[in-house]
Amino acid sequence: MLGEGILKGMAETAKNFFGSYVSKERLTTVEYPEERVPAAENARAFPFLVYDGPDWQAGLRCVSCQICEKECPPKCILIEKSKDKKPDYVGKPQFYPVRFDIDLSVCMSCQICVEVCPFDAIKMNTEFALATDDRFGGLLFSREKLAKSNEYYHSIHPTEAAEVDARLAEEKAKVEAKAKAAAEAAAAKAAVSASPAEGGN
Amino acid sequence: MVSTSFFTALDRIFFLLRDWLVGFLPVALRPAAGVLLGVIAIVAVFPGFFALTTVFERKGLGRMQNRLGPNRVGPFGFFQPVADGIKALTKEDVVPYRSDRIVHFLAPLVLVVTVFLGFAVLPMGRNMVLADMDAGLLFFFAMGAATELSIFMAGWSSHNKYSLLGAMRGIAQMISYEVVLLLSAVSVVMIGGSLSLSKIVEAQNSYSGVFPHWYIFTPWGFAGFVVFAIAATAETNRSPFDLPEGESELVAGYHTEYSGFKFALFFLGEYLAMFSISGLGTTLFLGGWSAPLSFFDFVPSWIWFFGKVMLSIFVFIWMRGTLPRLRQDQLMNFAWKFVLPFTLLNLFVTALWRFLGEGWLRWAVCSAILVAAWALMGRVGMRRKHFGPRSYRYAE
């Protein structure tokens, strides 16, 4: 019969109309500022810098190798290398950035900086509500604002952060083992070189 | 007896109010002031309804799509129209450089004025009609016809292809469906025997037992009402007939180049047209201000009228929430090849009803003809349609 489909459709919308008042499951709306959907684990917005330990200045993983600065397609990263060095997570002395600025108004969230970083120092944040009334200074993030703890990284990307931690720990262990082996070898060598000298004497 | 007089007073409350207000004036000015008050009441009440309807529509549509709808401004979002109004008033009024300024300015005014004029003949309650004309129905349709010109003015003066296309579509659609609208109203005139809307309501305001003699409860009236509803939806450019402003293809149709308060006027005009056409449908088929069951007669008549109008508006919103937009050729085919022949047949059936006299025979004959025609036209119309996956010639 003509018009049957229309009546069926009307019945469907009527069901929705009245159903939405009685069953909460129908309403999928999340009222944003008050309640939020937790960000997906692989969500990404803008980069941030990871640091280990309690002090961000001491624990910053970045060694200011400036690869990200060079790779960044829109050129929104500015790094100034330090003159002196500080020990990194394995204890090796490294440069550190005295200045690390990202202009978030230019950043296009491509994640290339994250992919090229050999030190797992820069990662993508999930914080997206960065609106500000100062469009020049307000979106130019310096290293104070960019630095986030490793715990924070774990909280937003747990799987990825665990992998990174495992890798870093492995590397550290390797380096330590190597250092230990080197030290032992050196000690043995020293012992070996010492004994003929002794013998020679 | 106290309660009866109370309800009578409530029924006449607007008259009492008017007489009280007019009483402050010198006697010579009273008739003119009374008329003026009636005009002011219409000009004030219906935009208020418009504001309420916008928020109800958005909330209702939201619920039909399992959303919440606006709920931020004020309690449950009911002050949303206030915010919208402030926004429309304070927005910059952009007039395109190459537009025809005078016509561009006049178009929304012509629309709103002609639509408001249509309310003058609607009986909104017992004796509550501003201008009880002998040819009220004709006046209503004359005003409806004049709105088409404003749509053309808007579309042409904007100097924008979307506006012009929207206007052309709008006018083509309105002319096509106006024929249907008029013809479906003619059957009511045939039975009611008058073009005066208050007489048509009077003709329906009687009861068999408790049931009213509304025209919708007759075979020809029901068919006429269905056709009238279709034509009214098309005439007011509401979904699924909202091609003139189909935003997916025409930006906003003929009001693409309108901003600020002029856009608000267009919006107001469209909603007012919806109210007035609902009012007309109520008057013609749903018994106007008469009560649905005889023992509800004590409730003030204007409550029934506005209740029925509100119900029709809910159906409008409901259809908008349900049906997808038609294509232009579908729209035209539907008007000229289906609705118009059916309306003509309905006229014939109405004449039969008139001359077969009282009794069960006319019920049987009229219903049989209409149902058979409906089924037959549906069958014939659908015969050449192939539903199923669509095949594309070039886009595979």
Add this chain to the structure above:
Amino acid sequence: MSPIFYILAAVTLGGGLAAVLLRQLVHAALAATVAFAGLALLYLQLDAQFVGFAQVLVYIGAVAILIVFAILLTRGSEVPKDGVFSRTWAVGLVVAAAVFAVLGWAVLASLRALPLAEAAPAATVHEIGVALVGRYVLPLEIVGLLLTAATVGAVIVALHEKERPKQ
């Protein structure tokens, strides 16, 4: 002659003149609509409700729309460069003057033939309807037939031409 009559007459005449004189075709059509509206109001002022509303419905709702559609669908609405006056305006003027003379003569003659009644007969819609299907039923049917023929003709003109079989 009330002041309302003079206002309406001015509106009608102004609209008519503007329709003739304006350069932009669409403006001319809209001005013609103003003239139609003025005429309708004049009818209403004469208590001829049915005629007045029919004037609005038919002339503003249909004829004006038909005119603007014709303008838009044919020549476009550009302003002609060489003015709106035809080269044969003198002939047109003669024809117009002749028509006006005939109309004026007819009106004046009818005034003499039918002296002004004290009160205009109030023709209700009901009476008009009875007259249409009673005394004037033949003209009505002829007009209906004519319009039907015109509609059928329009449909035939608008029909898709069937592709002819190749010879």
